[in-house]
Amino acid sequence: MNRFLGKTFTLFLLGAVAFRFAPAQPVVAYDIKARLDPASKTVAGEERLVWFNASSSAVTTVPFHLYLNAFRNNRSTFMKESGRAGEGRQAEDWGHCRVKGIRLESGEDLLPSMRFLQPDDGNPDDRTVMEVALPKPVEPGGSAVFLITFESKLPRVVARSGWHRNFFMVAQWFPKVGVLLDGGWNCHQYHARSEFFADFGSYRVEITTPSDFVVGATGRRIDRRENKDGSVTVVHEQDRIHDFAWAACPDFLEYRKRFRLEEPRVETDMIFLIHKDHQKLMPRHLKALTHALEFYSRSFGPYPYPTITLVDPAPGAQAAGGMEYPTLFTTMSLAWLPSWIRLPEMVTIHEFGHNYWYGMIGSNEFEEAWLDEGINTYSEIKALAAYPGGGDLISLCGLDISDLEQHQLSVFLSGKFDPVVRNSWEFVSGGSYSLNVYAKAGLALLMLERMLGPDVMDRIMKAFFGRWRFGHPTTTDFVAAAEEESGRDLGWFFDQFFYSPDALDYAVGSLSSEPVPDFAGIDDEGEIAGASPASRTTKPDVYRNEAVIVRLGEHVFPQEIEAVFEGGRTILERWDGRERWKRFVWTSPDRVRSVRLDPRGVMVLDANTANNSRTRERDERLPRKIGLRLMGALQRIWALMAF
Amino acid sequence: MSISRYYLLGWGDAVRQPKMAFLLWVLNALSGLVVYFGACGLMRRAFGHSLLGSELSERFAFRGVMELLQRHGRDVAALAGTVLILTAATYLLSLFLSGGVLHVLKTARNPKSGEKESRVAALFFEGAGRYFGRFLRLEIVALPMWIVFGILLFVFSGIAGNASDGWEKERLGFALVLALVGAAVLFVFLGMMIVDYARIQLVATDGRRVFKVFLGTLKFAARRFFKLLGLAVFFLITMGIVLALGEAVARLLGGKGAVVTALGFGVQQVLVLALLGARIAFLGAQARLSERERVSALDLPPAAQDAGGEQKERPDKAQSPFDGDAQ
């Protein structure tokens, strides 16, 4: 979807929820024949790529991603950035993608013009991007057809793809053309902390493996044939997607179940490839995927593809787990995992969710990873909160940890180094990358929802999804959708929480309640009046209740302040939150008991919630309880080892 | 004599020494109070005036743990440090205290003229002081045993890793991890039991040749392995019950009215006392078992080889062939 079109339509159909675009003209059409040789861990491929120039300028060079070259040696940008530098890797553990031939269908050989580019860091040893020069330019609206033969040696599972024993996760495995935007080619190197970006189009892939392998792949299966050499070929096809991945393992158990939803109308085949050692977790994945399909379809828009394939990586191949591809994702299982740890559910829901935020909303994961990871974290928190039977990540005997709390912890334990919106490889560390693009962005959206109300947020999400389905939106497009649907200026919100690394922290600085003294001094008649000492012994009838609210963080956020008085009376005050502090005084016959900021729980990103409230008198129950429990526990331990 | 008889005799020994149990409880509770005030102070600083504190006193909220770690990490570390120091002190003190306990029990079994129960404290500290050095040496002598246990665990975990294909057979791997934890607990328990019997022997014979006593104890433990283990299991179950009761009471503590809290606190202390009593009873029973069944000429004076029901008077200075100066 092209951005101009999207915005024009929006003007016409502002607020329309069930509003859809026909997909824009596909930019790519891949037709690939792949043959897996399990012994040498290689995939031999022949690729026919039709590429359309949907931009407004002619091109004479075309770049391709060769992602697997990230694992070619320890000099690649990926390996250098990941700090492991490939230590301990055996000869068979490395991987690569070698282009053996590339020519135009019209006959011209492009191989002699092939060279490697390093647009991001200039690392001459990095071979994850190659470029070929065309004999004549491809004009806007024109197309080129490439014929490529390649060999992909899979690495031992690392960063989403590779082999482990007889399990093969074949991802980022074929020469893949960059994205031509109006500003030129967008084709980044493979970084340790980045995902991907590609154009929408159609894929038809023939996969040949030994006959004992069970294969799962993006899209729907249109053919399966047994070959004379004892191998089996399956053919998969799907349009309106921007990547293709597949998995193969003789130990997969395959389950299929039809998913149907009336409103909105969804019908799709759920395909589960579960490793035989993880068979017991199958019902958990089934329940999670069913819930996810229903939740995402209802919340954002119907799931449009005919299949969704869940791949459960083999034991020991966890590095391939928890990753999304169009209509296929990998989850995580551990055979012994008890049901009160809902990690498999969380991963299944999250990775399925990427079919929306990444799959259909094809944002640039290299440059604005929050658009897929952050929005998906927000969606995942909500989907888990609505999980049938309870969706706490951990829930054991009253010890409950929700997904929201888990993300909050990761935000609060981290430093304030990076804003959410930043090139993936430019974050100070892997930790900073993930806490920002996942947790902080997800929580910021949750905050936006609580600020604007669930109905408005619902409209925003549906509008953004509807408008940008099968397109390449940016942060600006999300902000535009939010402002249009809410009818509010939200620049201040996004500037603070997406473009600044600073923190949000408001606190109740002080709280007091003092009797207003009886009049003393010279009154209007010129008489000297004064409170007799005796009047001090009676109960005073008016109190001066005072609270000072302070802003400790850099971020500014409008505040609601709830004061509760003895007797139960409640007062709600508001403050724009701009100054560093604000004093509230209530003179009344009742004394203030407590003051609480943010009574509706909007400030999900507030760095310190303990200081968001203050009671006039200290509650001794918690100190006593914790003190006694700790003391008792230690006394018992010491008694056992006492002598 | 059967295990259950030793068990009952051990409890008899313990019940006859209420003052000693009380003394041990006082030391235990003093350490406990240090922790109590430390934890109270930390909670007051973290949540004292916050509504979050009131919420936390009613139910667990992960939010509270987050705030505590995030805002009061130093204080939490300081409290944890205090607990570690107190625990280490308890361990060191145990070398001292167990001498006292064993000495009191021994004297009670073999009363000498003029030694009355009213002199428990004096007896206790006399024993504690007399055996402290020997017990300390015993800990050093026992080090190789612990190292062997450690090596065994290491070997076991290697075998388990191989058996489960580098932990990739997840179910089997998980079961093996549980088995390893079980083995580790058993080793710790065995080690402590052996040290107990060695201490008992040192006190019974008033011997000084720690190494020889330790070796003898190893032989004795090997010979009577199942009986020793059986007796230990009896006491383990007892202590387990007391611990479970303690946990149940702990759950009733705090967050409630002051009266319930105070009541709960009182019951808690009684249970700690019961636990200490069980430990004394355990030592008493082990001492009796040792006296009756440890018949090796190597490490027992002839008097102890008497198979009679009640123990005969034992000379204060042991006459075992190895009795002499420390090595």
Ligand SMILES: [Zn+2]
């Ligand atoms: Zn994700």
